[in-house]
Amino acid sequence: MDLRHLSVDTGRLLLRPFIESDFPAMADMHSRADVVRYLPWEARDEATSRVVFERHRDTRLDVDGDGLTLAGIEKESGSFVGEFVLFLRSVEHRSGEVGYILHPDFFGRGYATEGARAMLEIGFEEVKLHRIIGRLDARNAASAAVLGKLGMRQEAHFVRNEQIKGEWTDEVVFALLVEEWAGLPHAK
Numbered sequence: 001m002d003l004r005h006l007s008v009d010t011g012r013l014l015l016r017p018f019i020e021s022d023f024p025a026m027a028d029m030h031s032r033a034d035v036v037r038y039l040p041w042e043a044r045d046e047a048t049s050r051v052v053f054e055r056h057r058d059t060r061l062d063v064d065g066d067g068l069t070l071a072g073i074e075k076e077s078g079s080f081v082g083e084f085v086l087f088l089r090s091v092e093h094r095s096g097e098v099g100y101i102l103h104p105d106f107f108g109r110g111y112a113t114e115g116a117r118a119m120l121e122i123g124f125e126e127v128k129l130h131r132i133i134g135r136l137d138a139r140n141a142a143s144a145a146v147l148g149k150l151g152m153r154q155e156a157h158f159v160r161n162e163q164i165k166g167e168w169t170d171e172v173v174f175a176l177l178v179e180e181w182a183g184l185p186h187a188k
């Protein structure tokens with residue numbers, strides 16, 4: 001599926017493929033301890049962010065493990081606010097996973113929810129997925145609130161099954177089926 005030219009207007013945001021001028025803001029976001037606190041990787045230096053950035057630009061959804069990562073741009077200011085991802089987890093089972101990282105300058109404005117909703121729409125309406133999950137460190141209350149606002153159900157709570165920043169932590173899994181998506185007020 002060719003998604004290299006995909007761009008989505010979500011109302012306040014434009015989600016589009018990464019371009020070179022996004023790099024400084026993305027690298028700054030990935031370098032911050034407050035951003036990576038509950039993510040399974042350490043704060044990144046510029047060289048590591050560059051590798052990830054190139055991966056973000058080579059976006060595709062063909063085989064298990066592929067990811068579509070889009071930059072979120074605030075329409076009003078043109079600012080980079082963060083990144084939104086849809087992973088293809090299983091072609092056989094038509095399942096995917098949604099994810100998002102915002103720059104702290106843009107926390108608390110509902111942008112994570114707005115952008116992630118568009119990724120669910122792409123997953124269900126364009127990619128024709130059957131089920132999309134969201135996974136998070138159980139301590140990440142802001143992220144749990146985002147998934148709840150999207151209408152996703154909490155399906156699992158795994159106890160101390162992941163090591164994040166050297167600590168054993170609980171992992172929570174939210175999920176949504178396509179038929180549930182179709183019944184939500186914000187779905188098409």
Ligand SMILES: CC(C)(COP(=O)(O)OP(=O)(O)OC[C@H]1O[C@@H](n2cnc3c(N)ncnc32)[C@H](O)[C@@H]1OP(=O)(O)O)[C@@H](O)C(=O)NCCC(=O)NCCS
Pocket residue numbers: 034035036038039100101102103106107108109110111112113114135136137140141142143145146
């Ligand atoms: C998770 C993240 C995307 C949320 O961004 P955000 O801008 O706060 O998201 P939104 O504004 O769309 O919604 C957040 C909701 O969580 C609530 N919230 C924020 N911090 C909270 C906290 N510490 N405890 C409980 N709820 C919280 C907000 O009140 C808001 O709900 P509301 O609209 O009902 O008031 C952002 O914190 C982030 O990028 N964190 C770093 C990366 C990350 O953890 N990504 C997710 C990995 S699973």
